[in-house]
Amino acid sequence: MKGTEGITRDPHFKLLSFLITSARGCVDEPSLYGTLRLIDAAARLIDIMKEEGKATEELLNLKKTIEENIALVMYDEKAYIEFLDRLVRDLAKIIKKAS
Amino acid sequence: MSSDDILEIIKGRRCVRRFRDGREDIPDEYIRKILEAGIWAPSAGNIQPWEFVVVRDRDKIDKIKLVSPGLFGDPSAIIVVCINLERARKGGKGGEVMAIMDVSMATQNMMLMAYSLGIGSCPIASFSKTAVKELLDIPDHIEPVLLITLGYVDAWPNPPKRRSLEEVVHYEGY
Numbered sequence: 067m068k069g070t071e072g073i074t075r076d077p078h079f080k081l082l083s084f085l086i087t088s089a090r091g092c093v094d095e096p097s098l099y100g101t102l103r104l105i106d107a108a109a110r111l112i113d114i115m116k117e118e119g120k121a122t123e124e125l126l127n128l129k130k131t132i133e134e135n136i137a138l139v140m141y142d143e144k145a146y147i148e149f150l151d152r153l154v155r156d157l158a159k160i161i162k163k164a165s
Numbered sequence: 166m167s168s169d170d171i172l173e174i175i176k177g178r179r180c181v182r183r184f185r186d187g188r189e190d191i192p193d194e195y196i197r198k199i200l201e202a203g204i205w206a207p208s209a210g211n212i213q214p215w216e217f218v219v220v221r222d223r224d225k226i227d228k229i230k231l232v233s234p235g236l237f238g239d240p241s242a243i244i245v246v247c248i249n250l251e252r253a254r255k256g257g258k259g260g261e262v263m264a265i266m267d268v269s270m271a272t273q274n275m276m277l278m279a280y281s282l283g284i285g286s287c288p289i290a291s292f293s294k295t296a297v298k299e300l301l302d303i304p305d306h307i308e309p310v311l312l313i314t315l316g317y318v319d320a321w322p323n324p325p326k327r328r329s330l331e332e333v334v335h336y337e338g339y
Contacts, residue, residue: 074228083231087293091234095291103234137182141325 077114084110101150102139105132124160128153174281179324181285182237184316188223191241191315195282196221199315200244202278206271209263214253215271216307218245228300233312235291240314245297246272250306268310275313285318 073079088103112129115121121129131153138146200217208214220226220243229243230236246268253264276286289312297309 074231080231084234087232087296088234090293090295091291099291106234 077110077117081107081110081114098139098143098146102136105136105150105153108132109136122160124156124163128156128160131156174277176324177321178276178280179285179322180287181314181316181318181322182287183318184238184240184285184314185319186239188226188239188241189317190221191284191317195279195284196242196315198282199275199278199284202274203244203246203271206267206274208267208270209256209260212252212256212260212264212267214248214256214260214264215268216247216249218247218301218303218309219243220245220301225300229292229297229312232296232300233289233292235289236312236314237287238314238316240316242315244275244313244315245301245303245309246311246313247303248308248310250308265310272311272313279313279315283317284315285321287314288312289314 084103085107088107092100092103109129109132112121112125112132115125131149135146135149138149196219200219203215203217204213206215220229221241226240226243229245248261248264248268250261253260256263272288276288279286290310292309292312294309297303297312298307303309
C-alpha cells in the first residue's frame, strides 16, 4: 500500500477532497450550490483527463465553457441554468459523435 | 479623505476569485494594516468576539484549498475569521448571533482595507469548518466562520448588478 507522502498534490486526491467536503457543505448551502459543486468537479475532472492525455478538444471546450459561465450562479440563476442546458447539449453531441 | 473617497473604495471592492499567477507575497505591514482594520469594527457590547488566524505558508494554503469547495484561485494569504465562543457567550442568549454580525463587520473592514492597498479579497463561507480546525490546530472554543482570501489581481471583476435604492429603501415605514 502506498504512503500518504505527496498525496495532497495528487490531482485525484484533490478531487476526492473536493467531493467529500462539498457533500457536507451542500447540507447547509443553497440548493443551487449543489449543481455548482458538481459542475466545478466536472471541470476538475477534465483537468485530470488533460494531465493523463485523455482530454479531447471537445472536452477542453466544455471546460472553457464552464470557466466562462460558472460565476453566473452568483448573479443570474436563469442564465446559469441555461448554461447548464447548453453544457448538457454539448456533452450529448460528444457522446453522439463517439464511436 | 472625503466621503466620495470612502464611497469609491466601498464601490470598488470586488470579490476576487482569480488572483495573479505566482502568489506574490503580501508585505507584513499590509497584512497588519488589514488586521488592524478588522479589530476596529464595532461589536455588540464591545465584546470583540473575533480571533483571526493568518495563513501565508503555501503548503498550508494548499491544504485549506483541499477542504474549501468555495475557494477559487490561488491566494497569497488566507485570514480565517473566527468567533471566540467563550467571549460570544458573554452576550447572553443571542451572543453567538451577535458575534456573527460582529465578525462580519470586521471582515468587511478588512476587505475594504485590502482593496485600498491594491489587494483583492473574497469572503468564503463554503469551507469545512471541521477540517480547517483540524488543519490549523484551532481549539474547540474557537469557531471558524469565514475565510478571507487575499492576493494581487490582474483585472478587477466587473461589478454585479445592485438592487436599486428605490427597491430596497423604505422611508418612514415599509
